[in-house]
Amino acid sequence: MSAYKTGKLIIEGKTKQVFELLEDRTLCLLQSKDRITAGDGVKSHQLAGKAAISTATTAKVFELLNQAGLKTAFVRVEGETSFIAKKCEMVPIEWVTRRLATGSFLKRHPGVPEGFRFNPPLQETFFKDDANHDPQWSAQQIVSAKFKLNDVIIGQDEYDIMNRTTLTVFEVLERAWATRDCALIDMKIEFGIDANGEILVADIIDSDSWRLWPSGDKRLMKDKQVYRNLTTVTDADLTTVKRNFEWVANQLEYLVPPPSSKVVIFMGSPSDEEHCNKIARYAATLGVKAELRVTSAHKAPAETLKILSEYEGTGEKVVLVAVAGRSNGLGPVLSGNTALPVINCPPVKPDNVQQDVWSSLNVPSGLGCTTVLYPESAALAAAQIHALHDHLVWSRLRVKQLTNFITLKRADVRLRN
Numbered sequence: 001m002s003a004y005k006t007g008k009l010i011i012e013g014k015t016k017q018v019f020e021l022l023e024d025r026t027l028c029l030l031q032s033k034d035r036i037t038a039g040d041g042v043k044s045h046q047l048a049g050k051a052a053i054s055t056a057t058t059a060k061v062f063e064l065l066n067q068a069g070l071k072t073a074f075v076r077v078e079g080e081t082s083f084i085a086k087k088c089e090m091v092p093i094e095w096v097t098r099r100l101a102t103g104s105f106l107k108r109h110p111g112v113p114e115g116f117r118f119n120p121p122l123q124e125t126f127f128k129d130d131a132n133h134d135p136q137w138s139a140q141q142i143v144s145a146k147f148k149l150n151d152v153i154i155g156q157d158e159y160d161i162m163n164r165t166t167l168t169v170f171e172v173l174e175r176a177w178a179t180r181d182c183a184l185i186d187m188k189i190e191f192g193i194d195a196n197g198e199i200l201v202a203d204i205i206d207s208d209s210w211r212l213w214p215s216g217d218k219r220l221m222k223d224k225q226v227y228r229n230l231t232t233v234t235d236a237d238l239t240t241v242k243r244n245f246e247w248v249a250n251q252l253e254y255l256v257p258p259p260s261s262k263v264v265i266f267m268g269s270p271s272d273e274e275h276c277n278k279i280a281r282y283a284a285t286l287g288v289k290a291e292l293r294v295t296s297a298h299k300a301p302a303e304t305l306k307i308l309s310e311y312e313g314t315g316e317k318v319v320l321v322a323v324a325g326r327s328n329g330l331g332p333v334l335s336g337n338t339a340l341p342v343i344n345c346p347p348v349k350p351d352n353v354q355q356d357v358w359s360s361l362n363v364p365s366g367l368g369c370t371t372v373l374y375p376e377s378a379a380l381a382a383a384q385i386h387a388l389h390d391h392l393v394w395s396r397l398r399v400k401q402l403t404n405f406i407t408l409k410r411a412d413v414r415l416r417n
């Protein structure tokens with residue numbers, strides 16, 4: 001139990017209790033139970049240790065989503081079996097995303113073979129109503145219900161934001177699981193509206209929320225489907241289910257790796273430092289570390305190549321950015337002497353851009369450096385290269401695109417009203 005003073009029980013469901021927190025009324029405590037249920041609660045068993053595994057799983061998943069830049073209700077773990085979250089009024093919808101067809105989808109769509117692949121992932125919504133077995137709802141039904149939660153009415157714009165956020169959450173988790181050679185087949189999440197009217201990914205995300213098939217092999221499934229599939233439930237079965245859940249929680253330890261992607265920004269002159277700092281700051285927001293070096297390919301070519309060899313020798317994953325004003329010898333010289341990607345980002349001024357940019361663009365044969373003009377573009381280009389191997393950088397880029405979508409939508413809503 002929490003060291004915090006809990007207030008009254010706000011709500012109790014099948015798998016957890018939600019308590020008010022007396023210290024801060026905008027937060028709540030989600031206390032997990034040692035209980036596993038399926039079929040709208042028809043099947044239900046006590047499973048010692050499940051609360052702790054579920055809490056550890058949710059905490060790791062939300063840590064990953066928060067690191068990617070997604071807005072979630074998760075605040076922090078509080079004891080082994082509970083965590084603190086922003087107190088929300090919950091949107092009574094289950095947001096489901098599917099990469100492969102399986103389970104209930106096959107029953108609702110006869111003729112589609114199991115394993116049919118959805119590109120982009122398929123999205124479905126279900127109204128949370130145990131008594132009626134959570135019926136599937138269309139966007140029109142959700143908007144027409146006019147849910148009012150913490151003074152926010154769920155309209156088309158809110159639906160669009162949640163729908164797109166759901167897709168991003170799925171993609172982020174799918175990429176993360178892929179690093180463990182595990183296929184995320186489908187996923188269910190819920191949203192809440194907090195006291196500030198913010199739309200947050202809320203509730204929990206644990207082994208009850210998804211299907212996970214190691215190596216993409218259904219027979220190896222590690223999620224709650226194993227429990228759902230049981231007709232009789234023995235102690236040995238429950239032990240297997242628990243072992244699977246433990247395996248998932250352990251794998252999650254590897255899904256938030258320390259930052260490893262790096263950009264090294266070479267500048268031809270210290271006078272370009274501010275331009276380089278801008279690139280470094282943008283890179284940091286995308287989860288890419290930056291290092292700044294000063295060296296002139298014109299005045300000290302041997303030194304430039306010596307510095308280059310430092311980075312080639314470490315075996316790190318590095319993208320180079322060359323910042324040189326007037327005639328840019330730096331980027332092309334680097335590019336001609338390394339297999340690392342080189343991005344030119346010359347600090348051009350409006351009055352000389354026409355002339356100076358040509359030294360970055362019109363390079364000798366055999367060179368493959370690319371050129372961008374803005375510090376933000378250089379950081380984004382470097383991050384997109386790193387995203388090929390670093391799922392956290394990929395996730396930051398994806399969430400940045402989601403954030404752009406939401407920002408534009410909010411601006412449009414403001415002008416419409």
Ligand SMILES: Nc1ncnc2c1ncn2[C@@H]1O[C@H](COP(=O)(O)OP(=O)(O)OP(=O)(O)O)[C@@H](O)[C@H]1O
Nearest residue numbers: 012013014015016018073085086087088090202203
């Ligand atoms: N951050 C939050 N703030 C307020 N309520 C929350 C929050 N996160 C989850 N809840 C709510 O806590 C309740 C209890 O959760 P639980 O998962 O045990 O319910 P359940 O029996 O599974 O039923 P349900 O089908 O509604 O999930 C749910 O109604 C859920 O929406």
Ligand SMILES: [Mg+2]
Nearest residue numbers: 013014015203
């Ligand atoms: Mg629930």
